[in-house]
Amino acid sequence: MTGTMTWVGLDVHARSTHAAAIDTMTGELRRAKFGPGLEAPIAWMLQQPGPARACYEAGSTGFGLYRAATTAGIAMQVIAPGKTPRGSSDRVKSDRKDAELLVRLLLAGSLTRVVVPPPEIEAAREMTRAHDACRRDLMDARHRVSKMLLRHGRVYPKPTTWTTEHRRWLSRQQFGEPASALVFADLIAAVDGLTARKQAVALQLAQLATDERWWPTVARLRAFRGIDTLSALSIHLELGGDWRRFERAAALGAWLGLTPTLNQSGESSRQGSITKTGSTLARRLLVESAWHYGREPRLGATLANRQARQPDHILAISNRAQQRLYKVHRTMKARGKPHNIVVVACARQLAGFLWAAATAD
Structure with a gap:
């Protein structure tokens, strides 16, 4: 039918996807629920009257649905979840209601889309985030070492730690109980392993940075x-x-x-x-x-x-x-x-x- 268009809102999770669709000609609201995977929701959207315009909120499921829908010819948007308008008095939340809310806001033009990076950008970004995660893990491992020593009343006398001199000081620490000695050795091994991992990822990132794209x-x-x-x-x-x-x-x-x-309200304005x-x-x-x-x-x-x-x-x-x-x-x-x-x-x-x-x- 000429002029027909379907607007679709999707609430996407790892093991389920709830969909709500509005036909602009009839105003009919249709709902559907799918299991894991992308094939079923893509096929359902392709069966709707007229071209489909769809959206779902960005989250842990990534951009796989966006890329699959775009390849199938569906105009898909990924929405910033933090900017989705929600009623302050709405105390009932469900996947079905979320999908219906998304499709109505999409139809009204009240959603904010996020920029979906190309696959090569996303892959390189995963490596930089892996390096940052390794850095945080290394910091936690080092803290565990210092806190164990503190429990035994041992504090490094100089302000700068994890230097060559500090490592020599750590190697001289002895414990009367064999269990404590084993735990300390395990904590030091964890620090060494994470340090090696962090250096390896940093080397790979340094090589990646020289790519002509970046x-x-x-x-x-x-x-x-x-x-x-x-x-x-x-x-x-x-x-x-x-x-x-x-x-x-x-x-x-x-x-x-x-x-x-x-x-800001009326004459008052306060920054936080x-x-x-x-x-x-x-x-x-x-x-x-x-x-x-x-x-x-x-x-x-x-x-x-x-x-x-x-x-x-x-x-x-x-x-x-x-x-x-x-x-x-x-x-x-x-x-x-x-x-x-x-x-x-x-x-x-x-x-x-x-x-x-x-x-x-």
């Missing part, structure tokens, strides 16, 4: 203070490899969750903590990099090597970032702002400078 942007990001190859690659991939989808630097800062929350939306990994890396800008601007040998063969306008942006962020750091500290707030403010502006460098001609 290196032009990664090389530009490395020209900034506090950002080396792994950080540059991770931030680039967390943004989907496409910086130009953000029209302004402020839009990138908002996407990263580095902007303050705002509660940052929103913490978007990529947690990218936000953490930017905050860590922003710590470097509390020192006076300078060009050391390491940064000079990273900036070699970069265009002059990229170096100018990097230099402006150092000057600007150092000024922001000093100004906010002079006003008595807590150090963490100062660093987050610098991270937000650093994201803007990185955007300018990545999108420059």
Whole structure:
């Protein structure tokens, strides 16, 4: 029938998928439930009257349904779950109701879609996230060692740990009980194993960064203070490899969750903590990099090597970032702002400078 179109909302889980469809000509609402797999919901959507426009919320099931539907000719969207409007008084939640809510909001144009990365971006991003997971596991393993020693009243006398000297000190620790000695040896072995894993993944990422698909942007990001190859690659991939989808630097800062929350009503307006939306990994890396800008601007040998063969306008942006962020750091500290707030403010502006460098001609 001419002019017929079907709108479909899907609530997708690992072992089930609930679907709700609205026919624009008749207004009829149809529902269906499917088991695991993609074939059944794709076939059902293809059987609906007219072309189908469908959506589902981003989650742990990934983008497999999106790619399968797109290949089958279905206009599919992946929706940001945190921005799906929901009634504050709605206390009944079910998969069936969620699917119906999605299709009605899709028809009304009230949903926010997320950018689906190409498969190669997603694969490389999985490796950077694996490196970050290994880093967190290593930190936990090291904490277990230090806490066990603390329970036995042993504290390393110097401030810097996990150096060569610290490892020699650890090797001299003896325990009277054989069980404690076995546990300590196991904890040290866990630290060594995770350290080797982290180094192996970091080496693979360093090789991956030189790929011609990523290196032009990664090389530009490395020209900034506090950002080396792994950080540059991770931030680039967390943004989907496409910086130009953000029209302004402020839009990138908002996407990263580095902007303050705002509660405004009538004449009152109050700002709170940052929103913490978007990529947690990218936000953490930017905050860590922003710590470097509390020192006076300078060009050391390491940064000079990273900036070699970069265009002059990229170096100018990097230099402006150092000057600007150092000024922001000093100004906010002079006003008595807590150090963490100062660093987050610098991270937000650093994201803007990185955007300018990545999108420059």
